[in-house]
Amino acid sequence: MQSPAFILHQPQMGENIGAAARVMGNFGLRDLRLIDPRDGWPNQKAESVAVGSPVLENVKVEFEPTAAMAGLTRIYATTARPRGMEKRVLTPRQAMAEIRAAHQAGERAGVLFGAEKSGLPNELVADADAIITLPVDREFWSLNLAQTVACCAYEWRAGEDVSDDFEEISDPASKEDMDRLFVHLESELERAGFFHPPEKTPLMVNNLRSALVRGRFTEQEVRTFRGAIKALALGRGKARIVRDD
Template identity: 55%
Template sequence: MNKTRQPVIILAEPQLGENIGASARAMLNFGLTELRIAAPRDGWPNPAAEPLAAGAFEAGVNVTAFDSVEAACADLGYLVAATARPRGMEKPVTNAGGAVDLLKAQARPTGVLFGNEAQGLSNDHVALCDAIMTYPVNKAFASLNLSQAVIVFAHAWGEALGQAGRFEGTDAGVGDPASREELIGMFEHFEAELERAGYFYPPDKTPLMTRNLRNAFIRGQWTSQEVRTFRGAVKALAIGRGKARIVRDD
């Protein structure tokens, strides 16, 4: 299990309960569970947060409300500000991945501070932080929703900690891989029907054409079921099915 201390996510003076809920949902998807809200406009708890949280509060996101940003970050040893605007301050400026690296390197408690929906972070809030995180957004339209900004960082955090995708490294919904014997049987079946149809011409090109076909098939990483399905299709093309079936001497 990864022992890296996770950062807390701090929302500075958030205005909409919906964004608090959506931020919690975004966090939990990538393993972040500590959410702090500083001076929320509509107070806390806020029923408007529940629908967009989609159960994140019950599933593990811990929410703590504070009266001010200063109080919300008072116990943190390292703090990163998320902002789209240059601030003219002598601080390291990095992207989400770089912010993750800075946070992981700390032995102290850490956090990431996000501004509110209307104005983002104030300069006073940014001044409290050790580094600035910004995203490579469209310069002509640098306008992420609060919860969207949170999920960009949360994704970078989960990815850096090596969290596998939900289906990554699994064969969910996929049948057993075809054996070499099954593949060779499929090749020979298909090639025999192509030979019958006069496909291999001129005859001296047959070995090359056969290799090309087999190479193309091999790249498909067939399952046993796919081999059976394909052979059934070849048979149907060759002799038909049902009323369309023909009788061959072989």
């Protein structure tokens, strides 16, 4: 699915543009548009902070908001300050879910981010379809531009599955596997003289089993745990031989 456009209005610091481009690249957003960047474009500081983000390859630079919004059917304005306007106010999570649905219906949305010093002008907020605001602490609500971009970028991809690069966890251990583990562990503990006094053996066994069951072992973990028990038992046997010698 085509991602929304992220539009930075009069960004001041190249470092923030670069950080925004970097995190957009991390979460699969590729459409970055700049409106009248203070220090011009291209910007060496932005390139340095972006550390090779593919987003920088196709940055669009315009000097008027209308031109930067070309091809878009919806605009969402980010702001931390109430503007006294009759506007729908959404969290990034709600907004990105709405944008996803709009894109599936054939629309194209953009998200406006204001300049570091003053945020978005009221006229741009007034023209937006909705406001996006983050649930920040009202005693310290001012967010860095790139941080705001990062929160929205994350929410765009938050509903997707974990990358296939990560190996799947093996299947849960069966009750038969767990029972064999219990027997193995208890037999070695018995040989080591762990169950003392003898009359408390049933209680100690139950406590051990309860603790292990709470672990919700996988098949692989059962094999690893039994291998550890075997290694300890062999090590104890070798130590006994050395002492006897």
